[in-house]
Amino acid sequence: MQIESLLQPSPPQTPPQTEEELTQSYFVVDPAQRWGSQDLSELWKFRELLYFLIWRNVKVRYKQTALGVIWVVLQPLLMSFLFSIVFGELGQVSSNGAPYLIFAFAGLLPWQLFAHALSTSSQSLVTDQQLVTKVYFPRLIVPLAAVLAGVIDFTITLVVLVGLLIFYGVSISAAMLTLPLWVLLLLGAAMGVGVWLSALNAQYRDVQYAMPFLAQFLLFATPVAYASDLVPAKWQLLYALNPMVGVVDGFRWALLGQEPRLGISPLISAIVVAILLISGIVYFSRVEQSLADVI
Amino acid sequence: MANFAIRVDNLSKQYRLGQRGGYKSLRDLLAEGLKRPAQFLQRNANQRDSSEQKTLWALENVSFEVRQGEVVGIIGRNGAGKSTLLKILSRITKPTRGRVEGFGRVGSLLEVGTGFHPELSGRENIFLNGAILGMKRAEIRRRFDEIVAFAEFEQFLDTPVKRYSSGMYMRLAFAVAAHMEPDILIVDEVLAVGDAAFQKKCLGKMDDVAKEGRTVLFVSHNMGVIQSLCSRAIFLRNGSVFADDSAAATVTAYLRTLEEQAVPDLMTRTERRGQGQIRLTHIDIRADENDPFSMLATGRPAQFVFYVSEIHPGMSCSFTVYDQFGQPVTYFDSTVHGQLDEVDSGANSDSKAKFLCEVDALTLIPGRYRINAAIMWNGEMQDHLEGAAFFEVAQGELMGRPVLADSGYGSTLLHHRWLRPV
Numbered sequence: 001m002q003i004e005s006l007l008q009p010s011p012p013q014t015p016p017q018t019e020e021e022l023t024q025s026y027f028v029v030d031p032a033q034r035w036g037s038q039d040l041s042e043l044w045k046f047r048e049l050l051y052f053l054i055w056r057n058v059k060v061r062y063k064q065t066a067l068g069v070i071w072v073v074l075q076p077l078l079m080s081f082l083f084s085i086v087f088g089e090l091g092q093v094s095s096n097g098a099p100y101l102i103f104a105f106a107g108l109l110p111w112q113l114f115a116h117a118l119s120t121s122s123q124s125l126v127t128d129q130q131l132v133t134k135v136y137f138p139r140l141i142v143p144l145a146a147v148l149a150g151v152i153d154f155t156i157t158l159v160v161l162v163g164l165l166i167f168y169g170v171s172i173s174a175a176m177l178t179l180p181l182w183v184l185l186l187l188g189a190a191m192g193v194g195v196w197l198s199a200l201n202a203q204y205r206d207v208q209y210a211m212p213f214l215a216q217f218l219l220f221a222t223p224v225a226y227a228s229d230l231v232p233a234k235w236q237l238l239y240a241l242n243p244m245v246g247v248v249d250g251f252r253w254a255l256l257g258q259e260p261r262l263g264i265s266p267l268i269s270a271i272v273v274a275i276l277l278i279s280g281i282v283y284f285s286r287v288e289q290s291l292a293d294v295i
Numbered sequence: 296m297a298n299f300a301i302r303v304d305n306l307s308k309q310y311r312l313g314q315r316g317g318y319k320s321l322r323d324l325l326a327e328g329l330k331r332p333a334q335f336l337q338r339n340a341n342q343r344d345s346s347e348q349k350t351l352w353a354l355e356n357v358s359f360e361v362r363q364g365e366v367v368g369i370i371g372r373n374g375a376g377k378s379t380l381l382k383i384l385s386r387i388t389k390p391t392r393g394r395v396e397g398f399g400r401v402g403s404l405l406e407v408g409t410g411f412h413p414e415l416s417g418r419e420n421i422f423l424n425g426a427i428l429g430m431k432r433a434e435i436r437r438r439f440d441e442i443v444a445f446a447e448f449e450q451f452l453d454t455p456v457k458r459y460s461s462g463m464y465m466r467l468a469f470a471v472a473a474h475m476e477p478d479i480l481i482v483d484e485v486l487a488v489g490d491a492a493f494q495k496k497c498l499g500k501m502d503d504v505a506k507e508g509r510t511v512l513f514v515s516h517n518m519g520v521i522q523s524l525c526s527r528a529i530f531l532r533n534g535s536v537f538a539d540d541s542a543a544a545t546v547t548a549y550l551r552t553l554e555e556q557a558v559p560d561l562m563t564r565t566e567r568r569g570q571g572q573i574r575l576t577h578i579d580i581r582a583d584e585n586d587p588f589s590m591l592a593t594g595r596p597a598q599f600v601f602y603v604s605e606i607h608p609g610m611s612c613s614f615t616v617y618d619q620f621g622q623p624v625t626y627f628d629s630t631v632h633g634q635l636d637e638v639d640s641g642a643n644s645d646s647k648a649k650f651l652c653e654v655d656a657l658t659l660i661p662g663r664y665r666i667n668a669a670i671m672w673n674g675e676m677q678d679h680l681e682g683a684a685f686f687e688v689a690q691g692e693l694m695g696r697p698v699l700a701d702s703g704y705g706s707t708l709l710h711h712r713w714l715r716p717v
Binding site for chain 2: 025026027028029030031032048049051052053055056059060063064128130131132133134135136137289290292293
């Protein structure tokens, strides 16, 4: 065997770790448990991968399109026009005094992130199947990256909305300071649903066929095109179980500022989001263990 | 600190057949539920049923330890459990029983170019792929130029990867992988890509990694590479450790099992691949047409006869000859026609369904050789046998020149003559 003679020298790499470092990086691979678990320190260790996957999802999104990032603004803008014509003009639906265009836009802002999270995160594990079956990392990163990639679009849309608010002369109020809170609630809702759907779709591809319908249904069950007080009082509680009701109410309250009172929906929303998130992660952890064999 | 880098303890992995690769549809579950509601509910309460589905133990009670800095080759046939073992070691899938303990950062390379995105440029993919392989951003940035230099192209760095040729793609992918710096490196058979020069470079890189004192686990079908890179090798057979010894000893054991199974009647062989409409039934290797037991010798004629179960228009036969170290020596393929090729119209009464490959003068050095043979038809592999036949080549002459036994410098000879100054 003459292989040695073919070898070329290459620059030295950093030497392997010292003994202490090695001892610290002890690992165990055990059989699957009845319930999986999430190791937060492990997630933290892989934060750069999360960053790169978000970055990839954003970069790839509008590749080979002529308008590129303009689509981000165009989509909610066109939808808002449509809503203000159909609901505002033809349907004479009340927007509680705000110009219908802004009213609809303020609802579409969180809705778009949620809808995007719904479709991409449910597909995420399947799309990244190759990664899941060939490399180790905490799998939770995949649906999280899908959800968080929408934050860029969200930010751009928010800037456009602020421009619209100034254009329409909406006064600035203290309520606007609560916006980060609503964004957090929105992200929680998107992640809760995203984590659930990604794990479900990995096992049952039915999810991807149900998704368009689910998205449509939720759009009507969320006060995007109309105000939430259009729903009769006796149904309000049931209605608020959709976590996006509280989120959209909150966004409108914070941004448009003309509604003095905020109903109970944000509180219910927060509870539902917490339940979704926790149960989602528990379910995900369980599926995660056999993911590479099942997907 | 313990004196091992990896300890594998009674590792077993069971797969439910049919589940792997496929996925359950909700409809199936519902249909099942409607047919047998009671059973269905009960089963779901028990979570899993083991009685009905067929299962397969991909690994069974595998135990071994790898010391820090050791370079271990893992060999075995297709389906012996090599890839499953690597998947468990790299924490991609969980074992059914047993456990693995280890110390150090694990880098696994089960496939070249995992996570490459076709729409992203070469530059972007270097960062993405690096992150997927567990490298830190700062680390990738630091080694970026080295990676580009290794891949040997700078001008396409900002071109989307989807426009790359497959060779370029592989180069870039391997270049990134080669610059990982894990304590434990786990490599599946990924070196069999790219052109010969690049393969050499990859092997060189592997050797560097090994020399730096990193622990390496390495799957390959190339016995020559295993013997030159690894100090030790583990031979997996049907999911269990069959041999665990020095690389040379394990390779010998592996090749011997290939040989043991080389019974003349190929129809009894079960370890085969392909569609199965046409089967190889028997292989004759002889020096003389009239004497089926005649021994091959260097410089003498040779005939390789492959009998098949059926004749179909357009079917073809190919085979590869391997030397005793498991290195491929030469390859024959009946689809590539030469001027002297003939078609047997079946005029002879004794003409059975067979492919005959004639060699006028065998240019192999004395030694023992193995053949892997395959039958193709309709663009599909019909039958494929590893270690389909074995043959011995005796000492002989090539154009009147005696040929020495194994010189250690390759197994083939060429017709040649010298012009000497003295």
